[in-house]
Amino acid sequence: xxxxxxxxxxxxxxxxxxxxxxxxxxxxxxxxxxxxxxxxxxxxxxxxxxxxxxxxxxxxxxxxxxxxxxxxxxxxxxxxxxxxxxxxxxxxxxxxxxxxxxxxxxxxxxxxxxxxxxxxxxxxxxxxxxxxxxxxxxxxxxxxxxxxxxxxxxxxxxxxxxxxxxxxxxxxxxxxxxxxxxxxxxxxxxxxxxxxxxxxxxxxxxxxxxxxxxxxxxxxxxxxxxxxxxxxxxxxxxxxxxxxxxxxxxxxxxxxxxxxxxxxxxxxxxxxxxxxxxxxxxxxxxxxxxxxxxxxxxxxxxxxxxxxxxxxxxxxx
Amino acid sequence: xxxxxxxxxxxxxxxxxxxxxxxxxxxxxxxxxxxxxxxxxxxxxxxxxxxxxxxxxxxxxxxxxxxxxxxxxxxxxxxxxxxxxxxxxxxxxxxxxxxxxxxxxxxxxxxxxxxxxxxxxxxxxxxxxxxxxxxxxxxxxxxxxxxxxxxxxxxxxxxxxxxxxxxxxxxxxxxxxxxxxxxxxxxxxxxxxxxxxxxxxxxxxxxxxxxxxxxxxxxxxxxxxxxxxxxxxxxxxxxxxxxxxxxxxxxxxxxxxxxxxxxxxxxxxxxxxxxxxxxxxxxxxxxxxxxxxxxxxxxxxxxxxxxxxxxxxxxxxxxxxxxxxxxxxxxxxxxxxxxxxxxxxxxxxxxxxxxxxxxxxxxxxxxxxxxxxxxxxxxxxxxxxxxxxxxxxxxxxxxxxxxxxxxxxxxxxxxxxxxxxxxxxxxxxxxxxxxxxxxxxxxxxxxxxxxxxxxxxxxxxxxxxxxxxxxxxxxxxxxxxxxxxxxxxxx
Numbered sequence: 001x002x003x004x005x006x007x008x009x010x011x012x013x014x015x016x017x018x019x020x021x022x023x024x025x026x027x028x029x030x031x032x033x034x035x036x037x038x039x040x041x042x043x044x045x046x047x048x049x050x051x052x053x054x055x056x057x058x059x060x061x062x063x064x065x066x067x068x069x070x071x072x073x074x075x076x077x078x079x080x081x082x083x084x085x086x087x088x089x090x091x092x093x094x095x096x097x098x099x100x101x102x103x104x105x106x107x108x109x110x111x112x113x114x115x116x117x118x119x120x121x122x123x124x125x126x127x128x129x130x131x132x133x134x135x136x137x138x139x140x141x142x143x144x145x146x147x148x149x150x151x152x153x154x155x156x157x158x159x160x161x162x163x164x165x166x167x168x169x170x171x172x173x174x175x176x177x178x179x180x181x182x183x184x185x186x187x188x189x190x191x192x193x194x195x196x197x198x199x200x201x202x203x204x205x206x207x208x209x210x211x212x213x214x215x216x217x218x219x220x221x222x223x224x225x226x227x228x229x230x231x232x233x234x235x236x237x238x239x240x241x242x243x244x245x246x247x248x249x250x251x252x253x254x255x256x257x258x259x260x261x262x263x264x265x266x267x268x269x270x271x272x273x274x275x276x277x278x279x280x281x282x283x284x285x286x287x288x289x290x291x292x293x294x295x296x297x298x299x300x301x302x303x304x305x306x307x308x309x310x311x312x313x314x315x316x317x
Numbered sequence: 318x319x320x321x322x323x324x325x326x327x328x329x330x331x332x333x334x335x336x337x338x339x340x341x342x343x344x345x346x347x348x349x350x351x352x353x354x355x356x357x358x359x360x361x362x363x364x365x366x367x368x369x370x371x372x373x374x375x376x377x378x379x380x381x382x383x384x385x386x387x388x389x390x391x392x393x394x395x396x397x398x399x400x401x402x403x404x405x406x407x408x409x410x411x412x413x414x415x416x417x418x419x420x421x422x423x424x425x426x427x428x429x430x431x432x433x434x435x436x437x438x439x440x441x442x443x444x445x446x447x448x449x450x451x452x453x454x455x456x457x458x459x460x461x462x463x464x465x466x467x468x469x470x471x472x473x474x475x476x477x478x479x480x481x482x483x484x485x486x487x488x489x490x491x492x493x494x495x496x497x498x499x500x501x502x503x504x505x506x507x508x509x510x511x512x513x514x515x516x517x518x519x520x521x522x523x524x525x526x527x528x529x530x531x532x533x534x535x536x537x538x539x540x541x542x543x544x545x546x547x548x549x550x551x552x553x554x555x556x557x558x559x560x561x562x563x564x565x566x567x568x569x570x571x572x573x574x575x576x577x578x579x580x581x582x583x584x585x586x587x588x589x590x591x592x593x594x595x596x597x598x599x600x601x602x603x604x605x606x607x608x609x610x611x612x613x614x615x616x617x618x619x620x621x622x623x624x625x626x627x628x629x630x631x632x633x634x635x636x637x638x639x640x641x642x643x644x645x646x647x648x649x650x651x652x653x654x655x656x657x658x659x660x661x662x663x664x665x666x667x668x669x670x671x672x673x674x675x676x677x678x679x680x681x682x683x684x685x686x687x688x689x690x691x692x693x694x695x696x697x698x699x700x701x702x703x704x705x706x707x708x709x710x711x712x713x714x715x716x717x718x719x720x721x722x723x724x725x726x727x728x729x730x731x732x733x734x735x736x737x738x739x740x741x742x743x744x745x746x747x748x749x750x751x752x753x754x755x756x757x758x759x760x761x762x763x764x765x766x767x768x769x770x771x772x773x774x775x776x777x778x779x780x781x782x783x784x785x786x787x788x789x790x791x792x793x794x795x796x797x798x799x800x801x802x803x804x805x806x807x808x
Contacts, residue, residue, distance in 0.1 A: 002586050003597040092562055095571035095581060099386075150599055252600035306599040311590050314602040 001150045003307045005093050009151050010302070012089035013158030016105070019082035020135035021166050025051060025200045026069060026079075027128035032196050033062060043177065044193070050173035051166075051200075052077065066124070067117040079131065080112050096151060100141050108134035150251050153244040157302060160244075164237035164267075165295035167201060171224050172288040179217060194220060201232045221284065222276035225291075234291060235271040241298065242268050252306070260301035267294040334370050337756045344490050344747040345759060346411060357412045357807060358750075364522050365409075370755050376518045377408045377752055383514045389507070389568060404507055405800030408752040410515060411762060411782040412526075418778060418806045421484070421492060424675030425766060426774050429480055431666040432497060432653045433770065436476040438669075439652060440466045450668050451661050458736055459658065459705075461500070461651025463614060465621060469638055471647045472545045473772075478645040479538070479609075480768040481505070481781075484676070486747035493677045495744075495763065497662070499646065499654040501611050504781040504801075505767045506569035509534060509576075511803040512779070528805040529778040534767070535576030538609075541771030542577075545643040546606045553606035556582045556596060560612050560628045570611050584612075589632030592639040607643045608633075614648050656705035656739045657683055680742055684735040693740040694731065697724045700740045702731070715791060717743050746791055751784055751802070761785045763793050764804065778806035 029048050033041040042060045049056055052069070054077070072078045076085075087109040090102055111130060120127035139159070146152045174197045181190055194215045198204040201224055210227070211219050227233040242264040249261065270291065279287050332352075340351060347358045354362040365373070384403050413421075438445050439456060440463075446453045456462055481502030483495040512531055516523055539555070546553035559570040561583050574581035586596050587605065595602040610617060616626040621634035636642045652658065660681040663674045682689040682700075693700060697716050704712035714727045731738050748759035766780035782804045783793035793799040 001599045002580060002582060003599055004583065004586050006599045094562065095575065248599070252598075307597075309597075309601075311588060311595075311602070314595075315590065 005096050006150065006154045007303075007307045008089040008093045009096070009154040010158040012086045012105075013155040014162045015082040015086035015089070016135050016138060017159045017162040018077065018166065019079045019086065020132055021162075021170075022052060022069060022077070022079050022082070023128045023131040023135075024202065025170070026066060027125055027132075028196050028200045030062070030066065030124045032192060035192065044196075047173055047177055047193075050176070051170040053169055063117070063121060066121065070120075071115075071117055083109050083112050083131075098141075098145055100145060101138065104134065104138045104141055108138070148247075150248060153248050153251070156240055156244040157248075160237040160240040161295055161299055161302075163232070164234045164241065165292055167224060167232065167234050167237070168288045168291040168295070170197070170200065171221060172285060172292075175217070175221065175284060175288075191215060198223075203230060203232050206230050206232070218276050218280050221280065225279075225288075226271055226274055226276060235268075238264065238268045238271050245302075248306070258301065258305045260298055260305055263294055263298045263301055267291065267298065270294070332366060334365060334373065334752075334755065334757045337758050338750070339759060341748075341759075342488065343745040343759075343761070344486050344488055346486070346747055346749040346762070347759075357414050360525055361410065361412070361522065365757060373408065373752060374755055380406050380408060380514050380518050383517060384510070387510065389510050405784075405786060406511060406514060407760075407784050407786070407800050407802040408518065409750050409757070410519075410523075410803045410805045411749050411764075412805045412807065415807050417492070420675060421766065422776055424492070424494075425480075425482055425768050425776060427666060427670065427672060427675050428482070428494065428497070428662065429477060429768050429770055429774060431669045432499065432662070433474070433476050434669040435665050436647070436650060436653050437474050440649065441468060445665070445668055448668070450664055451658070455655075455657060455661075456652060459652050459655045461614065461649065461655060463649030463652075465634065465638075466647070466649040470640075472547065472640075472643050475545065475770055476647040476650050477653070478541050478545060478770050480770070481765045482768065484764045484766070484780075485679070485744055486764075487679075488745055490747075491677065492764070493679050494662070495679055496656070497654040497659065498765075499650040501613065501646070502765070502767070503566040503569055503611070504765055504783075505534065506572040507801050508767070508779055508781045508804070509572075511781075511801060515803040526805060527808040529808055531777045531779045534777045535573065537769055537775045537777060538573065539577040539579070541769040541775070542607050542609055542643075542645055544771035545645055547640055547643065550606045554580075554596075554604060555607040555609065556580045556587075556605050558582055558584070558587070558608050558610040558612055558630075560584075560616065564611070566611065573609075579609075584626075584628045584630050587630040587633070589630060589636050592632070592636045592641050594630070594633060594636045594642045605642060607645065609645050614651065617644075617648070656681075656703055657685075657736065660739070679744060682740040684731055684738045684740065690731065690735055694728055697727065699743060701743050702727050702738055702740045705737055705739060713792075715743065718791075743791070746785075746793075749782065749784070749802070751786070753786070758788070760788070761791050761793065762802075779804045 025048055029044055033044060036044060041062070045060045045062060045065060046056055057065070068075055068078065070079045073081055073084070075081060087105050090097060090105050094102060108131070111134065115127055142152070142155060146155070174193070178190060178193055194217065195204060198207050198220060203223060207220065207223050210223065223230065223233065225234045228235055230236055242261070245261045245264050249258070340348060347362070348354055381403070384406055389404060435445065445451050446456065477499045479502060481498045481504060483498065484492045485495050486492050509531065542555050543553060555577070556579055557570055557574045559567060559581055561567065564570070571581055580596065582596055588595055588597065594605040594608070596605050612628055615623045617629045618631060618633040619626045619629050620631045622629070633642070634648070637644055637648070659678065660683055663678055666672060666674045682693050684690045684693060693702070697714070698719070700716045702714040702716070714723060716724070746761040746763060749762045750757050751760040753760070762782050762784050764780045764782050766776055769775040782802045784800045784802055785791055785793045785798070786800045787798055790798065
């Protein structure tokens with residue numbers, strides 16, 4: 001497969017995952033803000049910014065911030081920017097993906113381009129829900145009709161590297177605020193915020209099935225990081241990344257297991273053999289930082305191994 | 318056929334859906350006289366009389382939907398960054414008899430053979446220039462002449478592997494050559510797609526005719542490209558080089574790559590190391606042996622040609638020069654389809670093959686000759702003026718349909734740069750039956766067959782019949798409101 005094509009598939013998938021993640025977070029925050037005092041709502045929005053790796057703001061204007069995170073094309077991480085980039089990548093390789101995949105993505109693009117902040121702000125759920133569904137539909141179509149060749153594995157890599165990294169960031173941002181609050185509020189914790197965290201990973205119901213509705217920080221952290229079955233957990237993503245990398249090595253032949261595979265193995269080991277109480281007792285922020293760093297390293301290793309390798313290394317091997 | 322309809326065929330008055338069908342001085346592909354179809358069109362004519370107009374409309378819709386769903390589009394320039402459009406498809410086939418095709422095949426083979434010999438001569442011994450058959454200035458002043466190609470041997474001495482020659486049928490029904498497209502001719506995907514759609518929309522009618530198949534074009538093209546591979550590369554890697562998604566023919570590039578089962582690459586996918594071309598794949602670098610390039614000479618290598626090209630591959634020309642990669646078509650073939658050189662092609666055929674041309678040329682005035690220029694400037698309202706280096710219907714004046722302002726503008730341009738223009742009489746292009754808004758009407762058409770030159774010359778029996786869909790219009794280019802129809806060559 002051409003490196004350019006692999007690269008486009010990877011980014012198309014990664015951008016779409018990012019758009020969906022942001023849509024979920026905004027949908028939930030806008031909904032929750034209804035129940036909160038302005039001060040607490042402001043705090044929630046700062047948490048949203050931290051969860052998206054966006055810089056903190058001095059004053060929060062929910063309307064402007066929603067616009068910025070959803071529609072602002074100057075913000076390359078806004079939902080519309082991400083969907084536009086995903087579509088642009090798909091367009092570059094239009095002949096490599098099925099018509100069904102293309103049409104679904106194109107439809108999603110047209111839907112978000114038609115809207116603006118004023119048309120959605122008072123009924124945001126009506127706007128964000130179709131984005132989540134659109135992304136899910138695209139993934140469903142991809143999984144049900146695309147053959148499991150190199151292309152599919154690059155799509156998997158894009159999706160799960162993005163998911164592992166953004167879930168770790170999200171969790172870290174929430175824990176930094178909520179754990180501190182929990183200490184201050186002595187014995188009580190902000191139930192709504194913890195539920196919001198789970199819901200923004202579409203994991204509230206799945207969590208309840210495992211732990212009942214008894215919301216406890218260490219269980220939430222365990223579920224989002226270490227649960228082996230939930231496709232939203234970091235561990236699940238790490239496993240998917242590792243599997244796809246292994247298959248890619250086989251599919252592309254000769255080359256020895258590279259740096260990306262070693263890093264993916266390390267990421268998996270970090271998660272597979274971890275105990276949540278130990279992590280919490282030690283330093284959970286450092287632990288989550290490490291996960292994010294590994295994701296970034298896997299990304300650049302994949303780029304170097306398959307996409308941007310130098311001529312000299314390619315001719316030498 | 319119903320009783321009622323059989324009466325209509327005999328009568329001279331035209332029956333629906335032919336009520337609006339007009340015959341004029343132009344050669345009519347379908348009729349010899351009102352209500353009298355040519356032999357090869359009789360079955361089609363009867364079928365059209367039988368079908369209710371609503372049914373015809375429905376079939377046109379079926380066809381349109383088929384094109385839409387397949388995404389068979391082209392891009393029109395000049396409006397922002399280009400808009401994608403469906404290429405209009407006309408429902409009714411254009412039918413060419415076996416005899417007519419035999420002549421076309423003979424004529425095209427002769428013409429391509431001679432032009433290819435001409436290219437080899439121009440870039441090596443220049444005998445034809447020394448013998449004064451073609452003026453030296455004409456060659457050296459052509460913007461498609463490539464000095465870099467002097468003395469460079471190309472594989473099998475084949476310069477033009479893929480040709481799309483534009484033919485028109487003039488008043489007496491004879492085919493004449495209007496343009497030789499020897500650089501990167503496009504449109505073959507529409508020829509193939511039109512046939513696919515035709516078989517879906519009119520299966521019965523198609524089956525009742527004995528039409529020569531064309532589905533093997535992809536295979537024939539692949540075999541042609543394979544024949545160009547360096548001899549040291551028995552199992553060559555062949556790729557199609559596209560300028561990218563913004564090119565007007567991008568759909569065709571993806572279509573052909575799929576048909577041949579070869580990789581569709583852009584310039585940034587290729588790199589040159591030690592005069593060898595590689596493509597960058599996830600499994601490492603892979604050597605490339607033959608490039609079917611759909612990119613003009615100018616853009617192919619920024620080191621050798623236009624330095625601002627970001628579409629090309631730096632170093633490609635050196636790899637080509639070293640014989641490590643073949644290009645189809647070769648660099649510098651544009652000299653042989655220069656519109657001014659066109660006037661000399663009959664003499665070129667005579668010179669190399671000692672044969673008279675099978676297919677005639679259209680009378681052409683060269684504007685750097687004083688007497689001819691004077692005549693043209695005085696008769697701009699009757700003539701067609703074309704810029705020699707342009708294609709796609711751009712940079713063209715159609716005298717009878719022009720305004721005084723446009724003629725003044727062209728007069729100015731011709732005087733400023735006479736070598737850059739030619740003039741031809743306004744041709745009465747033949748007219749074919751087309752399905753227009755529920756009726757059958759006559760519209761002007763041309764024909765572009767596709768000729769492949771590898772180990773031997775192959776012409777897939779069909780071509781792209783382009784239609785000027787606007788009433789009275791003579792411009793068939795897709796960028797200027799043209800459409801196309803399926804072209805049947807009978808056994």
